[in-house]
Amino acid sequence: MLTSDSLGQLQERVLEWYAAHQRDLPWRKTQDPYAILVSEVMLQQTQVERVIPKYLEFLQRFPTLEALAEATPAEVIRAWSPLGYNQRAVRVQAIARQVTEDSHGRLPHEAASLARLKGLGPYTAAAVACFAFGVQGPVVDTNVRRVLGRILLGQTRPAPKAVAQAAREALPQGRASEWNQALMDIGATLCAINDPRCLLCPARPWCRWAAGEGETDHQGKAQTLAETRAPYWVQPPFKGSSRYYRGRIVDYLRSASAGGVPQAEVGAVIKEGFTQEDIPWLEALLSGLERDGLVRREGERVRLP
DNA sequence: AAGACGGGGTA
DNA sequence: TACCCAGTCTT
Numbered sequence: 001m002l003t004s005d006s007l008g009q010l011q012e013r014v015l016e017w018y019a020a021h022q023r024d025l026p027w028r029k030t031q032d033p034y035a036i037l038v039s040e041v042m043l044q045q046t047q048v049e050r051v052i053p054k055y056l057e058f059l060q061r062f063p064t065l066e067a068l069a070e071a072t073p074a075e076v077i078r079a080w081s082p083l084g085y086n087q088r089a090v091r092v093q094a095i096a097r098q099v100t101e102d103s104h105g106r107l108p109h110e111a112a113s114l115a116r117l118k119g120l121g122p123y124t125a126a127a128v129a130c131f132a133f134g135v136q137g138p139v140v141d142t143n144v145r146r147v148l149g150r151i152l153l154g155q156t157r158p159a160p161k162a163v164a165q166a167a168r169e170a171l172p173q174g175r176a177s178e179w180n181q182a183l184m185d186i187g188a189t190l191c192a193i194n195d196p197r198c199l200l201c202p203a204r205p206w207c208r209w210a211a212g213e214g215e216t217d218h219q220g221k222a223q224t225l226a227e228t229r230a231p232y233w234v235q236p237p238f239k240g241s242s243r244y245y246r247g248r249i250v251d252y253l254r255s256a257s258a259g260g261v262p263q264a265e266v267g268a269v270i271k272e273g274f275t276q277e278d279i280p281w282l283e284a285l286l287s288g289l290e291r292d293g294l295v296r297r298e299g300e301r302v303r304l305p
Numbered sequence: 306a307a308g309a310c311g312g313g314g315t316a
Numbered sequence: 317t318a319c320c321c322a323g324t325c326t327t
Binding site: 040041043044045046047085087088091118119120121122123124141142143194237 | 317318320321322323324325
């Protein structure tokens with residue numbers, strides 16, 4: 001860890017940089033915990049540019065926690081398109097219902113209480129607590145993990161325990177929200193995993209990774225950036241995957257009326273050359289979707305729940 | 306610890 | 317076509 005003086009300088013420079021260079025994001029203009037919750041769920045696994053328009057639409061459609069709780073899952077699933085990971089739509093509404101039923105319609109302020117809500121994990125709990133309620137705690141997503149890992153530990157992929165401790169120790173007194181968001185912006189705009197722009201980075205003078213510390217090969221020799229690149233592995237093709245067809249099914253049901261469609265029609269629409277032999281395959285997909293709360297089956301009909 | 310879970314964008 | 321992105325739940 002840095003000396004206290006050195007850490008203070010780093011904090012000051014990063015916060016200055018954030019004041020001047022922060023991204024203009026709609027959820028940074030609101031104090032509404034519900035809106036911040038919506039943004040954080042949408043931002044899970046999803047790029048900022050894709051979230052912005054859907055976030056604005058979603059809040060028009062469901063302006064409050066109560067409005068979301070009173071909607072049907074089908075309405076929320078429709079409003080989610082095309083963000084993907086559709087279970088998030090089911091989850092965020094389930095969160096709204098839990099809160100309206102159990103907590104008088106108010107989101108808890110503490111991360112530990114937020115994390116007890118089903119569908120709200122440790123990252124989102126920390127983010128809502130800090131950004132909506134000013135809780136002075138670390139918020140560590142993979143951008144923050146990489147940025148703090150590089151600056152303080154000299155490692156692009158630090159161990160979770162190590163980065164958790166570093167994140168707690170590095171928090172500037174009373175300025176957790178700005179600090180955490182500054183680290184996210186640095187991660188998103190400067191400290192890219194494979195193409196970092198260290199010359200523009202406010203943390204450059206304190207960064208162990210930029211100084212060539214930390215990341216070493218088995219002989220203790222510093223590695224070049226090329227040698228520390230994200231590991232590559234062949235990812236299976238999306239088209240033709242179970243994910244792909246699940247998405248097609250949900251998307252088709254979005255376009256259907258609330259009463260849904262006959263199951264036989266679903267198969268024919270989503271898969272070219274669908275035959276009787278594909279029925280068990282379709283059954284498996286549908287029961288998975290039903291388990292996830294994305295589909296309801298009644299007899300031979302299929303619809304959004 | 307590992308796998309499932311979307312879909313759009315860029316090269 | 318190939319690659320990138322980056323939380324939560326389940327097993």
